[in-house]
Amino acid sequence: MTAPYELIYYTGVPGRGEHVRLLLEEAGAAYKDTQFLSFDEARESVTHWLGAGGHGNPRYFAPPLFKHGDLVISQTPNILLYLGSKLGLAGAQADDVYRVNALALTALDGVSNEVHDSHHPIAVMLPYEEQKEESRRRSQYWIQNRLPSHLEYWQKVLESDKDSPGPWLLGGTFTYADLVLFQCLDGTFYAFPKAMEQARESGKYDRVFQLWEDVKARPNIAAYLASDRRQKYQDWGIYRHYPDNDIVSE
Amino acid sequence: MTAPYELIYYTGVPGRGEHVRLLLEEAGAAYKDTQFLSFDEARESVTHWLGAGGHGNPRYFAPPLFKHGDLVISQTPNILLYLGSKLGLAGAQADDVYRVNALALTALDGVSNEVHDSHHPIAVMLPYEEQKEESRRRSQYWIQNRLPSHLEYWQKVLESDKDSPGPWLLGGTFTYADLVLFQCLDGTFYAFPKAMEQARESGKYDRVFQLWEDVKARPNIAAYLASDRRQKYQDWGIYRHYPDNDIVSE
Structure with missing residues (x-):
């Protein structure tokens, strides 16, 4: 699949979406990220994709969401599982x-x-x-x-x-x-x-x-942590x- | 793999292991279950397999554990993921x-x-x-x-x-x-x-x-719920x- 990887999450703190970003950054993969939208736009995107359904996707309860072509999935560990295999970060041995x-x-x-x-x-x-x-x-x-x-x-x-x-x-x-x-x-x-x-x-x-x-x-993580893509922790x-x-x- | 499916968990309440049992029962799959050991024996089995390692398996933090041949894994949703695919209970469409x-x-x-x-x-x-x-x-x-x-x-x-x-x-x-x-x-x-x-x-x-x-x-769930394999909820x-x-x- 050559569709882009898209992370759909609130903006302003690293949050649970940060785990997804770290995989993509480590692998040097290109991705879209709603963190670059305004706070309200990011929230609207989350609300839209939670309820979008269609293409066999159920409605989801909470972000982060991840979109890859027609597939939309939720749940941090599930998104990591999906990406881990695609990006070669899920181990070397069977199982x-x-x-x-x-x-x-x-x-x-x-x-x-x-x-x-x-x-x-x-x-x-x-x-x-x-x-x-x-x-x-x-x-x-x-x-x-x-x-x-x-x-x-x-x-x-x-x-x-x-x-x-x-x-x-x-x-x-x-x-x-x-x-x-x-x-x-x-x-x-x-x-x-x-x-x-x-x-x-x-x-x-x-x-x-x-x-x-x-x-x-x-190297890729160090570069990412030094970039403005790495959001700061805040008390919300x-x-x-x-x-x-x-x-x-x- | 023709090795038996083995659920390793405490005995006495359904607990998190119950989710694993329900998949196996629905599919009519044979499995071993430490619930039929004494309380102390089940606990010893959990302690042993948490720390066993070897065969590429890391040490785990908490049960339920699931053993299939040399593979030992932990975490309820992870065990369900493993079994869901094997037992034909993980959906019909790609992804x-x-x-x-x-x-x-x-x-x-x-x-x-x-x-x-x-x-x-x-x-x-x-x-x-x-x-x-x-x-x-x-x-x-x-x-x-x-x-x-x-x-x-x-x-x-x-x-x-x-x-x-x-x-x-x-x-x-x-x-x-x-x-x-x-x-x-x-x-x-x-x-x-x-x-x-x-x-x-x-x-x-x-x-x-x-x-x-x-x-x-x-049918398989009804039979299971009526059997003595279904443990009762208790306040621990x-x-x-x-x-x-x-x-x-x-």
């Missing part, structure tokens, strides 16, 4: 696509959705200010219990690739799961800088923080920095 | 697998994970009793805002299949997304029976509740019935 998808889903659950829910534990439609106490309580448990649990898990994945040594989650083979984990760590660092710095300085998760640096240094996205929530343990 | 995966992920996010988080809004490691107030507050918002939003979305998907009329999410083509939505509705009915009954009686979501009935009536699973949280609007 690696299912290993990479498992790792990507685990990063998105644990180091993206859980972090988002830390500032909105009661309801997504309520402003943060109306769930501030619950948010602080949740963040404290998250930083003390879940953050170490996730970092320890990723460290073990990186340490246990004896069959195929290398800096990546599948050993020597760079895949889109590495890009997803990079973005999740990067966003979590924005949300909880003190807690993440303390984790880095502990020395217990060196392989994880090294992966973050290694992805950042890949997935990752928000509320100093009250950035709790460092003793 | 339907990505449409079905998007719908399955949306059901799991909205009508499984969100419902789970209603009884654990602060931390998964804290007992419900220590987050009871927050749980009630979250459940109230969820039932008043998110439940109608999700039911309205699924109703619209079912109503908008003009290209291919039929009772299913992809119109005339039954897919595993229908099984996932069935299980999500069924679990939510256990958790919030009054709220769900009120939604059913409103008449606004008739197609959604009809899908629930239609899946339940499929994804779906828990706490009467305080089952709030009916005026």
Whole structure:
């Protein structure tokens, strides 16, 4: 298919669409991106394509959306799965696509959705200010219990690739799961800088923080991060920095 | 591959593994299931296979796990994706697998994970009793805002299949997304029976509740639900019935 790749998402923060951009940027693929529209135009595009249907596509619930010719799909991990295979970022062995998808889903659950829910534990439609106490309580448990649990898990994945040594989650083979984990760590660092710095300085998760640096240094990713296509985190996205929530343990 | 299908999960509640069982049961496929082990043996099997690695498999974070020969994978939607294609439940048109995966992920996010988080809004490691107030507050918002939003979305998907009329999410083509939505509705009915009954009686979501009935009536599913392989919901699973949280609007 020679149709263009089109990312349809809100504009103004990296958000969940950022994972899609990182795959396309790493592969050097051309793509259209509604981030270059005005805020209202991007929102209208999202609303239109959520409900467009036709060509066998169902209606979708939420962006990001991805359009490739007549195909329209939703759900971040699903878009990554589609693109991962097309862009050669879904592994080298038979069935690696299912290993990479498992790792990507685990990063998105644990180091993206859980972090988002830390500032909105009661309801997504309520402003943060109306769930501030619950948010602080949740963040404290998250930083003390879940953050170490996730970092320890990723460290073990990186340490246990004896069959195929290398800096990546599948050993020597760079895949889109590495890009997803990079973005999740990067966003979590924005949300909880003190807690993440303390984790880095502990020395217990060196392989994880090294992966973050290694992805950042890949030529296409470095160029992208330095460009104006990389939007800044802001406190209405997935990752928000509320100093009250950035709790460092003793 | 002629290796057996093996589901590796805790025993005692349907849980996330239930989605995997429903695909296998619908297709009449033989499978091994750790639910028939003792509680401790099932837990040991989960722990073993999470960390087993080897054969190109990474370490995984959480069950359910699925084993097919040397391949071991995790993450419910990923296991469904793998099995959906093998069992002929991932659609009929090119790229339907990505449409079905998007719908399955949306059901799991909205009508499984969100419902789970209603009884654990602060931390998964804290007992419900220590987050009871927050749980009630979250459940109230969820039932008043998110439940109608999700039911309205699924109703619209079912109503908008003009290209291919039929009772299913992809119109005339039954897919595993229908099984996932069935299980999500069924679990939510256990958790919030009054709220769900009120939604059913409103008449606004008739197609959604009809899908629930239609899946339940499929011969292999009906036989499975009547068998002792179908475990009962209990108040330590994804779906828990706490009467305080089952709030009916005026």
